[in-house]
Amino acid sequence: MSAPDSDTTAPLSGLTVIDLTRVLSGPYCTMLLADMGARVIKVEQAGRGDDTRAWGPPFQGFETAYFLSINRNKESITLDLKRPEGRRILDGLLDRADVLVENFRPATMERLELGYETVHARWPGVIYCSISGFGQTGPRRDEPGYDAVVQAEGGLMSITGDPDGPPFRLGVAISDIVAGMFAAQGILLAVLARGKTGLGQRVDIGMLDSTVALLTYQAAIHFATGIPPVRLGNRHPTIVPYETFQAADGDMVLAVGNDEQWRRFCDAAGLEEIAEDQRFSNNAGRVAQYDLLRSLLAPRLRQRTRAEWRARFNAAGVPCGAVRDIAEVLADPQVRARSMIEAVEHAALGSIQVLGLPVKLSDTPGRVRSAPPTLGQHTDEILRRDLGLSERDIAALRTSGIV
DSSP: OOOOOOOTTSTTTTOEEEEOOOTTHHHHHHHHHHHTTOEEEEEEOTTTOSGGGGOOSSEETTEEHHHHTSOTTEEEEEOOTTSHHHHHHHHHHHTTOSEEEEOSOTTHHHHTTOOHHHHHHHOTTOEEEEEESSOSSSTTTTSOOOHHHHHHHTTTGGGSSOTTSOOOOOSSOHHHHHHHHHHHHHHHHHHHHHHHHSOOOEEEEEHHHHHHHTTHHHHHHHHHHSSOOOOOTTOOSSOSSEEEEEETTEEEEEEOOSHHHHHHHHHHHTOHHHHTOGGGSSHHHHHHTHHHHHHHHHHHHTTSOHHHHHHHHHHHTOOEEEOOOHHHHHTOHHHHHTTOEEEEEETTTEEEEEEOOSOOOSSSOOOOOSOOOOTTTTHHHHHHHTTOOOHHHHHHHHHTTOO
């Protein structure tokens, strides 16, 4: 099977990434790089592959929906890294690589004799990115990192959910995903630095660090008051009204961000008497009088449908929206117009749908070039093209279980 076609106009064209990651944080990082033109060679264990290949149902054919969601634009080679022949193949790939990405627990790569110091000594220009639960330093460095655990340990769950209910994790693995985003950012910064120094460096990403970085104004509230923020449901801690309300046909979100929007909201909702009430004339007053104000707004907002309110509020310049399910989101003409859903041809499944690229570059855009690979789909081609192995050599490696 042929590798993803190259795109010489993409911003990361010419960058080769050796991807030793699995599950979500690492594959999400390398997908972002691949989307922008990097060549990503995903190294997987023969017969098993990335853990997420088994994380189903649901399946699409023989592949899991989970795996298909985060592995587009990559090549897959199967390789036994615990055997000398497998290591020699990886070494040959590193001879041609710019970046290595791994998301094993700290010290795992050292046991494979692939730690940063070893790699940097032999390939000083290679950028070495490590993603782990708690980073490469500190007293908790050896603990495994799982998204739900890090969401809890990172404070997100303490501020997510109903005030009177239990804490909730987000509906996506946000600690994994944001770690992957920061890893991609760190790699690109290291690429820029290498352009000045000629040397690669280590990019050390901890899921806990990444999650703590998301706390932003919630952390600032604690810094300012000494009091840890608490769960407020869908309510914003410092802006009112900024939360969900029930319309006649379902839930909607109202996001009144300033006093001018508040006045426009009252006019559009037919609440002129509330607009004139000095207790609510500014945001600080509305925050202080939250319970009273909500009791006045909620009955009015239940009188019309979400579509009716959205038409009124949009016309008045008041941010609002319906609480939609995933099917409604993916059917949105705006989402389609922005190419956030694309069809791509899978080697075994035929045409499948994947999400598109959120970053739109005017002159050097990335694109969805290929579907997520089947396990080992590009093994023979990589061995032949990159390492110059013969068909006999490749057959011998297969027979011995190296690939």
